[in-house]
Amino acid sequence: MTPNEVPLIDYDNVPVGSLQHRIRSLDGEAIQQLLDYERVHNNRAQVVEVLENRLQELREGATPSGGAQDARPPEAADTAGDSPVKPSGSPEPMHPPRHGIVGQPGKPKADRPRKQ
Numbered sequence: 456m457t458p459n460e461v462p463l464i465d466y467d468n469v470p471v472g473s474l475q476h477r478i479r480s481l482d483g484e485a486i487q488q489l490l491d492y493e494r495v496h497n498n499r500a501q502v503v504e505v506l507e508n509r510l511q512e513l514r515e516g517a518t519p520s521g522g523a524q525d526a527r528p529p530e531a532a533d534t535a536g537d538s539p540v541k542p543s544g545s546p547e548p549m550h551p552p553r554h555g556i557v558g559q560p561g562k563p564k565a566d567r568p569r570k571q
Contacts, residue, residue, distance in 0.1 A: 461488065461489060461492050462481055462485035462488055462489065463477060463478065463481070463485075463489060466489065466492070467496075467497070471499070471501050471502055471505070474502060474505055475505050475509070478505070478506070478509050479509075479519065479520040480519050480520050480521065481509075481519055482513070482519050483510060483513040483514065486506055486509050486510045486513065487510060489506055490503065490506040490507065490510065493506060
């Protein structure tokens, strides 16, 4: 099975955190296909666990939720591209103050006069 044949669009790039929500609309056969693909290609423990849990839920009577997998996931959607924040509106960079006393450069310990 190739990445284009899996039942979830852009499966290899779906973050693990959103995978659980993305597979809700898939039936048991599609989940099994994803599980087989995952075990052969990436074998990520968290992903295998999520898929196995969903497969078990379906076997116990859960039904796939509505929704289609032919739309682009929100993670892959393009951004607006025109930010309202412009470089001219950003503050000037701040530089931290130098350490020590102004006009008195640091001296190595060997050059300091001894206190008595």
